């Protein structure tokens with residue numbers, strides 16, 4: 256999607272360091288971290304939010320990625336967050352899972 260910040264990061268229109276990448280998703284450090292480690296796991300396909308997901312494989316792939324990212328980053332204790340909808344604080348309308356670890 257042309258005006259989506261995460262699609263722009265994926266397409267290298269906005270510079271960002273990928274901490275992880277596979278066929279279905281990628282991960283970056285949050286620009287405004289709310290924990291010592293704050294990583295965003297983002298599907299490569301533009302899906303607005305969890306409410307729009309109709310392929311559960313996408314969710315499985317994201318959770319597989321989370322396990323690999325945590326192993327790579329040495330994260331053992333962590334929280335996951337998926338803000339869904341403006342009322343829940345979703346700022347970027349491209350599905351993503353926050354990994355938060357202190």
Ligand code: AMP
Pocket residue numbers: 260269271283284285286287288295337338344345346347348
């Ligand atoms: P949410 O409120 O769940 O939509 O979360 C969006 C997150 O994206 C926020 O935690 C922002 O700090 C983060 N964010 C926005 N722009 C960027 C960026 N260019 N690089 C990394 N993280 C970003």
Ligand code: ZN
Pocket residue numbers: 256259260261262263300301302348349
């Ligand atoms: Zn997008």
